[in-house]
Amino acid sequence: MYRNLRVVPQLIFGRGSVRQLADILAPQRQDDLSQVVFLVDRVHREKSFVRELPAAAHDLILFVNVDTEPKTVYVDELTRQVKDFSGRRSCAVVGIGGGSTMDLAKAVALMLTNPGSSSDYQGWDLVNHPGIYHVGIPTLAGTGAEVSRTTVLTGPTRKLGINSDYTPFDQIILDPDLLAGAPKDQRFFTAMDSFIHASEALLGTFINQFSRAFAEKSQSLCREVFLGDIDAAVADEMLMIASYFGGMSIAYSQVGVCHALCYGLSYVLGVRHGIGNCIVFNHLEEYYPEDVRTFRTMLEKHHIELPRGLTVGLGEPQMQEMIRVALSLEPLWQNALGPDWKAQMTPERARGLYLRM
């Protein structure tokens, strides 16, 4: 049995394409009793493209705080805010921001039609009802959240996505104009997410030719951008595609060692996903030798300094929690190391890796 991949069925790519959002939402607005919910990263609050959003008087714009990785309690709170806002039915959810905002939008769209807490759905294929029609408009490139079938959330006991066929967006708008102005380090860390997705897909055991093609191209785009001599405007366009391709590469595969360890780091220390991945990947030459070398060359060329000593002075219970969260991600380890992964990635081995970071 192969997975029947759900691919985002509608996409627009192009500079200024965010201005087509009104046309895209029009067929969803069946009557005056329906509202569109915009979830926008609050850092964009004053940007002109946000002021020009096609929001009707009765629509809801929520400026979200993604200073920390998205939590299930935050998803539940946002969902409640939407439900309490008016008597209107929500006909669309639009997420505008980086991977965290994308994930919040996907999760809220699901939680508007599924009962309980979002933490009930962390796992694989636990969602029973399609969500509200949802649109993703990324303002950072690399996470692949715009195409993935997951929304990664930190819950009460673990960091794990809501993986389901209902999770992917119904529509994405890839407007490279929206990438302008991202801080240099954040742009780099986020882009590396797609480089690492590709690396974990290519060197994983689940790989097939479909995932391979997307992964190889995603990496070559990243190499061109960060090791070549590409005009900045074109580079943003390429990174947007690298992100899409990186996301597609794991659609049929899975992430691996880096993401599993990063989830533990993030769960316990609150480290953001982009930088966390980079911190972890830098210590994985044993698993992804050539790609880690390439990654270090990119770091150097762009004068990116990674934090060190994150686990210095970490208490034993926290270390154990970190290891527990990381090792709970079975499919990631199976992809990375094969069926006997437990023999290779013991708690002691994971501890050894964490102690280096």
Add this chain to the structure above:
Amino acid sequence: MYRNLRVVPQLIFGRGSVRQLADILAPQRQDDLSQVVFLVDRVHREKSFVRELPAAAHDLILFVNVDTEPKTVYVDELTRQVKDFSGRRSCAVVGIGGGSTMDLAKAVALMLTNPGSSSDYQGWDLVNHPGIYHVGIPTLAGTGAEVSRTTVLTGPTRKLGINSDYTPFDQIILDPDLLAGAPKDQRFFTAMDSFIHASEALLGTFINQFSRAFAEKSQSLCREVFLGDIDAAVADEMLMIASYFGGMSIAYSQVGVCHALCYGLSYVLGVRHGIGNCIVFNHLEEYYPEDVRTFRTMLEKHHIELPRGLTVGLGEPQMQEMIRVALSLEPLWQNALGPDWKAQMTPERARGLYLRM
């Protein structure tokens, strides 16, 4: 305004995945009053995967004849056969074969819900109603018909596709097992369709970074397969992806000189699309210099002989018809040569190219 691309929303890739067709069709079979229509290239009639198709007693299997390029009259005839078969509503159309069969399936799915003749819809965005749910299962790799928003048909006055957002499949099954047994020449000619799609996208004026990434990867897969030393089984898997990527590359771009001239050749002389493209491309070094050289190296390595002298002795009315059909394809020429294409591709210039073939 950028096109809001319709991407095939569900796909399965993998050897033996055709056996998942029953599961895929199950949700479409709402009651005993609905039928599934299978359009199968008749060359596969005796193949085991066809004998094992999940056809219910009241379903309709039509073995189609694609010895010639699909014609609008044939689409209309097949549509009539489906409508006359029983009182049942068609709930799904499944196309199994090469690009021609894919195109017939897409066209019949549209014509079951749209009035008139399929020739009424040759052009861009002329279809008013969504078609019947339709599934594509390619048995040749290269045409990109499994992902494209067109179904190329020869009508009473021209060869032109039904290009619409309703044309793409709802589901595709990419099973590399089904490519086994294709004649060597046909396999090569069909694969070159994706190589040429990519070439026309990359060197066209409509290109963007989305199309570029798909086109570059499609070509590199073709080069690996036909110039490298790849195991035949893996090669089939790669060609299946090259076809998908080649198709995606023109989704945001357009084909160019080769396809336009090939449509004329095919309209007047009945030359099949795969071989026709190769015959034309071989004479286009002026437009696609590097790719034509690579193409010739592939021809040589695989001992493929192209027919020559096709237009020798062709009557003047036929030559004029060929030129008329080719030059009627405005968007293709605009992509290939820019807005002033008419100054560059005069009827005399087209004639000169045809006379070489």
